[in-house]
Amino acid sequence: MIKTDILIIGAGPTGLFTVFEAGLLKLKCHLIDALPKAGGQCSEIYPKKPIYDIPAYPEILAGDLTHKLLEQCKQFEPGFTLGERAETIDKQKDGTFIVTTSKGTKHHAPVVTIAGGLGSFEPRKPLIDNLVEYEDKGVEYIIKEPEFYRNKKVVIAGGGDSALDWSIFLSDVASEVTLIHRRNEFRGHLDSVEKVQELKNAGKINLITPAEVIGVEGNGKIEAITVKQDAKTFTKQCDHFIPLFGLSPKLGPIADWGLEIEKNAIKVNNALDYQTNIPGIYAIGDVNTYPGKLKLILCGFHEATLMCQSAYQIINPGKKYVLKYTTVIGVDGFDGTRKEAPKAVVKKIE
């Protein structure tokens, strides 16, 4: 069982900044995220896009913002459970919570903060009738372990970066890689597109465009796909079919935690501390709603800061504290590091 002070669900910008604010109050954090890496939407949807409304950054790439937030909170040694979705929450007799993930990992904390953005990212599944029957029987939407595909015949469908990147990567692992897309044009980084072109010319990737996978067949396990290209339809043998059409966020199991939900978001007490209707569970960032709510990263940072002060009171009932400034007191990391402002020079002038 993983134990922590504040269990954060969602490792996007708001969740990461919570680690820093909690650390200043000597509270330790652990984050759960369904994605295999930290950063939330900033990493998953638009890492190379600039953001212009982060205070003091006239311009910063979303991916860089994630890196800086990770760097800022590093000294507070956050724990991570990545690639697992928070599924259930159980309130204990003493008021603490146990949160269990999709893989059964259990986390125990006196305070839970949901910083889940628009929800956990679920794969967008193409509209193929019996596709679901072959899930985990040769149909995968997310590549977790590339070695799984060694010496296998793999078909990837999609026209974005992940389809391109995985085709490139698996061309060295699988016995055969086929990339199928509805158009001849791909939406990805230029170097990825050029690399796929190169591998196609070298005979290491079969490219079938413009075409679409319209069916899957097999016997307990996928054996072939049906491809429609122009007016003709044909069958292609394969061991794996990996449709990569991006991810779409869904509030998911959190919606069944007994929290008050409004407009696909969790209602919180914004006059005070962003606590939900269940004491000890907070919701901050894009996942919450209250009158006047704005889904902005900077608002998530503000909410995280106030939430941590309230969580301190739950974790340390009655214990006095006043807000301190980092410039005045410095930052003492849990890893033994210390950052502090240089002392003023006191020197006599003769």
Added chain:
Amino acid sequence: MEQDINIKITDRDGVTHEVLAPTDMAMNLMEVVRSYELAPEGTIGICGGMAMCASCQCYVLSDTELPEMQDDEEAMLSEAFYVKDNSRLGCQIQMTPEMEGLEVELAPES
């Protein structure tokens, strides 16, 4: 207000709404839908309007002249589901006075 235009939006439940859309606030069609709450929050405009998610896909029903489709919109639609010949991404259609009378239908959520 003279900058406002009348447009018709059919939501995902098939209900048609006649709404006034400002043309002087740099709003796009996806944002007009959100401002009138014609689709639940979190089901439209997920990427914020960067032509990167297709959650604002709509079908254009009127013959209103619209801005030409750019590469990124075309590429995103080629990866989206439920795409028809008249599909567009709402986030790529900026509201202008010339769009008076525009009629669209929201594509299913996917």
